[in-house]
Amino acid sequence: MASETAWSKLPIDLQEQFYERAEREAHRLSTLIKDLRSKVELARGRLEPYVHRLVLKPAGDFSIAAVDGSFSPRPAETIGARFSVYSAGFVMVKCRGIVKEGFFSGGVRHGQAYTRDFSSAVLHVQESHLERKAALEALKEDPDLLLLDGSFLGFAYSLFRVRRVIPVPQWIIEMARETLDMTEKLLDSGRCAGVVKRGRSRAIGGWISVEEGRRSPLTDCLDKQILNYLMEPPAILNYRELLKEPGVQRVYSRVSELLSREGLSPSDALVEARKWAVESLTKALDVSDEKAWGLESRINRIQVKVSGENPPFELEVPVESEEKVFEVLFSSISNFNMATGLPLAIDLVDESVTLPAEFTREFVREVEARILDSYGGDPGEVKGFFTGMNPQKEL
Numbered sequence: 116m117a118s119e120t121a122w123s124k125l126p127i128d129l130q131e132q133f134y135e136r137a138e139r140e141a142h143r144l145s146t147l148i149k150d151l152r153s154k155v156e157l158a159r160g161r162l163e164p165y166v167h168r169l170v171l172k173p174a175g176d177f178s179i180a181a182v183d184g185s186f187s188p189r190p191a192e193t194i195g196a197r198f199s200v201y202s203a204g205f206v207m208v209k210c211r212g213i214v215k216e217g218f219f220s221g222g223v224r225h226g227q228a229y230t231r232d233f234s235s236a237v238l239h240v241q242e243s244h245l246e247r248k249a250a251l252e253a254l255k256e257d258p259d260l261l262l263l264d265g266s267f268l269g270f271a272y273s274l275f276r277v278r279r280v281i282p283v284p285q286w287i288i289e290m291a292r293e294t295l296d297m298t299e300k301l302l303d304s305g306r307c308a309g310v311v312k313r314g315r316s317r318a319i320g321g322w323i324s325v326e327e328g329r330r331s332p333l334t335d336c337l338d339k340q341i342l343n344y345l346m347e348p349p350a351i352l353n354y355r356e357l358l359k360e361p362g363v364q365r366v367y368s369r370v371s372e373l374l375s376r377e378g379l380s381p382s383d384a385l386v387e388a389r390k391w392a393v394e395s396l397t398k399a400l401d402v403s404d405e406k407a408w409g410l411e412s413r414i415n416r417i418q419v420k421v422s423g424e425n426p427p428f429e430l431e432v433p434v435e436s437e438e439k440v441f442e443v444l445f446s447s448i449s450n451f452n453m454a455t456g457l458p459l460a461i462d463l464v465d466e467s468v469t470l471p472a473e474f475t476r477e478f479v480r481e482v483e484a485r486i487l488d489s490y491g492g493d494p495g496e497v498k499g500f501f502t503g504m505n506p507q508k509e510l
Contacts (some may be wrong), residue, residue, distance in 0.1 A: 243265075
């Protein structure tokens with residue numbers, strides 16, 4: 116018997132509606148894809164001088180460690196609290212084999228009075244804090260290069276989005292500062308870089324707009340989309356070369372955002388974007404403007420494409436250790452997984468630390484069972500505390 120698909124589980128009438136919707140969406144997107152290609156072709160002459168081919172050897176002898184964290188994709192929502200669990204770990208790879216590894220766990224409980232956005236931002240800070248601990252432990256194993264899965268300062272940007280809206284407890288700010296301290300140790304190590312898999316940079320459209328003095332149609336396009344057409348792998352585009360200074364990829368991405376929704380000139384948008392880049396860190400971490408700009412300006416980003424079947428990924432590199440990172444990471448094609456287009460060590464640690472979607476619920480049930488074994492009061496009180504907020508989602 117043929118296996119049942121998710122589509123076939125829907126009522127027939129709903130299936131037909133979605134088939135019709137899929138046809139309309141396919142027609143609309145076909146037009147958008149052609150439009151994107153024409154926009155990219157108009158910018159090809161400007162961008163091609165900054166796209167550089169890599170020469171990768173078939174085999175290398177460097178050790179590369181990677182650190183990643185994971186948190187429950189769906190928190191467990193009970194009447195008494197919202198529960199989430201998270202993990203972090205590292206693997207060290209040499210000659211495509213794992214030679215060292217280590218893993219760490221964490222968990223968080225929030226009252227239901229907190230919003231989901233608040234809980235998500237706090238969880239991001241806590242997971243990043245654990246990741247940085249794992250990274251410092253990985254450095255003790257003396258790898259030639261250590262890769263973080265994600266941005267060095269991603270936790271701060273997440274916290275900034277929440278702090279603009281609601282106040283946060285002091286302990287979260289203190290944890291974010293501790294995370295920043297550990298992050299600076301990684302930056303200072305001279306052998307650490309970040310791999311941003313889902314980067315949403317839009318710096319190219321912002322840069323072209325500033326150069327031409329008018330809004331470029333590429334402001335609405337991700338750099339990843341643009342470069343996927345232009346880069347013949349293996350190749351890189353270095354934002355420091357393109358933008359003439361390090362640490363301003365976020366600034367020019369903000370220029371694209373401002374030009375897409377506000378009536379500013381490109382030059383005015385650039386001024387506003389520089390202010391925003393500093394303020395997002397000062398407000399998130401309670402640091403000075405000088406400290407914020409110092410952090411931004413020491414981290415460069417590079418677009419890397421090593422596989423024709425996959426889009427580029429963004430590599431974050433401390434400016435002072437760029438040469439060392441290139442020497443190790445780009446020493447060999449064997450450092451990459453051609454099926455994903457990412458560094459092999461990043462794929463391996465992701466497999467190791469990713470928490471199953473159902474794990475949080477199982478963890479909470481284990482907590483409940485242990486309380487029932489030892490609780491001296493009415494067991495109904497325990498059951499009431501752990502009752503699901505939405506019983507339908509517990510089925």
